Amino acid sequence: MSGVCHAKQLTIAIGEYPPFASREYPQQGIVPKIIRAAFGAQGYTVKFEFMPWGRSFASALKGHYDAAAFWFCVPERKKDFYCSDPLYYEATYFYFHKRKPLQDWQNLSELNHFNIGATTGYSYTEEFWQFAKRGVLKVDTVTTDIQNFKKMIKGRIDLFPMATIPAKHLLKKHFTAEEIEQIAYHPRPLMVESSHLLFLKQSKQSKLLLQAFNQGLKAIKESGKYDTILNSVGSFKTSSSKYIFLR
Structure with missing residues (x-):
């Protein structure tokens, strides 16, 4: 596998939080759908590995994954990770x-x-x-x-x-x-609070992936695909043109 091809295939650690994320769902829930759509808009494919939340964070911190989904961007996490733009509130x-x-x-x-x-x-x-x-x-x-x-x-x-x-x-x-x-x-x-995708600061590719994801997220919001995915799970209200809050 070439280096370029490898760079386009990402593996992300995640935990069970249905209906937002679950290995039981055909497309693994709305958060994996949003992340796949955002990265897909930038030419990446994504595989999610489900595990207990504590282990998923620890594994991402050790550099075993390209990113960790999906976490609040609290100060202690900012020490080690770059936080993406908000996935949702x-x-x-x-x-x-x-x-x-x-x-x-x-x-x-x-x-x-x-x-x-x-x-x-x-x-x-x-x-x-x-x-x-x-x-x-x-x-x-x-x-x-x-x-x-x-x-x-x-x-x-x-x-x-x-x-x-x-x-x-x-x-x-x-x-x-x-x-x-x-x-x-x-x-x-x-x-x-807002939920985010986390990218380990020690990884050389994290800044590139962060930029790609944020650009892809912006693109699917502008196209309407983001709203379609998010509203498929329940009732939402829009507090501004930029963010959607869960009821």
């Missing part, structure tokens, strides 16, 4: 069991009397993890979102932060109608 809310409802809240410190579930490898917010480290918040971490919802049903946790579209998908697939009826979420978001 997502709001994360606290889900709760109706037997112990979450009333109105303004500051995370007000939630110190709740047992909170978290998923390994997720960013949430710096304040969230600082409060957990200091014991201001009682946070118990497991490896998957479904484990957290199961713990909530059993009364082992009271709150769990997650975005609405993947939460709705997960609940519908793995829980009964009676169980789903017991769960709600508070309308005040914990955070609204």
Whole structure:
């Protein structure tokens, strides 16, 4: 295989986050669709390798992949990675069991009397993890979102932060109608963040790939292909001509 041909074929590490990304889907979800379309517009083909989120990030950090999908561009990640233009924006809310409802809240410190579930490898917010480290918040971490919802049903946790579209998908697939009826979420978001493709700074080709991806992403947005892919999963609202936020 020639060097030029090899450079056009990329392998990207990714984790399960249906309906945005899953190995179970024929085209692996809307995020892989967006990434393939953006890189495809620049002449690249992409293969995704699914693994637990923590391992996918660690493998990308070791240089085993051309990029890592898809992550919040928080300060600690910027030390080692270049962040692409936003793939999409997502709001994360606290889900709760109706037997112990979450009333109105303004500051995370007000939630110190709740047992909170978290998923390994997720960013949430710096304040969230600082409060957990200091014991201001009682946070118990497991490896998957479904484990957290199961713990909530059993009364082992009271709150769990997650975005609405993947939460709705997960609940519908793995829980009964009676169980789903017991769960709600508070309308005040914990955070609204953008997701990005990450390129390792130590890799010589990363700047080239970053530029190619951003150009391709811009192209599919201008052509309308981006909107078609994104809106195929659920309900969206446009807050500006540049970004689309998840409800």
